[in-house]
Amino acid sequence: MLIIDAFAFSRTEEQQSGTLSLKELPRLRAECVSEEGVVEWQLTGETHASGYPVLHLTVTGTVSLRCQRCLTPFVFEFSSDSQIILAKDEQNADEIDASLEEEETEVIVGSKAFDIMALIEDEALLAIPLSPKHEVCPIREKLDAFATAKKESPFAALKDQLIIGKNSED
Numbered sequence: 001m002l003i004i005d006a007f008a009f010s011r012t013e014e015q016q017s018g019t020l021s022l023k024e025l026p027r028l029r030a031e032c033v034s035e036e037g038v039v040e041w042q043l044t045g046e047t048h049a050s051g052y053p054v055l056h057l058t059v060t061g062t063v064s065l066r067c068q069r070c071l072t073p074f075v076f077e078f079s080s081d082s083q084i085i086l087a088k089d090e091q092n093a094d095e096i097d098a099s100l101e102e103e104e105t106e107v108i109v110g111s112k113a114f115d116i117m118a119l120i121e122d123e124a125l126l127a128i129p130l131s132p133k134h135e136v137c138p139i140r141e142k143l144d145a146f147a148t149a150k151k152e153s154p155f156a157a158l159k160d161q162l163i164i165g166k167n168s169e170d
């Protein structure tokens with residue numbers, strides 16, 4: 001855990017940065033194929049235009065995800081940049097939410113013992129796709145070429161079924 005006093009951090013415009021391994025981020029690790037990868041973060045204390053305390057968090061990372069189409073791993077790079085407004089409590093969070101015009105600004109309840117590692121992991125999880133896919137699957141391309149070449153074969157249709165069967169096992 002990385003604990004800060006969130007309100008003091010914002011007020012004094014502190015800055016912290018670091019690098020985390022996937023071993024330290026088990027929820028993100030669960031979405032990845034392996035522990036290979038790295039997550040870099042930078043946190044800056046700021047004040048929102050409307051006067052609210054803000055944590056400005058940027059998270060960039062490289063992780064290995066499994067393509068949901070061809071089931072092979074691929075390297076995925078992500079980056080996120082978020083302004084997070086600190087509320088005093090849940091009621092205050094609702095009030096801030098209602099007063100904000102920008103819908104995309106996040107509002108969370110801050111504390112004097114605030115775990116920024118959980119926040120970094122949340123942002124990383126938001127930045128990776130729910131259903132990761134290659135833009136063009138390398139293996140699928142080969143299989144398609146194979147299927148086209150063997151179109152006259154009665155086994156071509158069977159092969160497609162086998163691929164479907166294999167997908168649903170995972």
Ligand SMILES: [Zn+2]
Nearest residue numbers: 067070134137
């Ligand atoms: Zn793929």
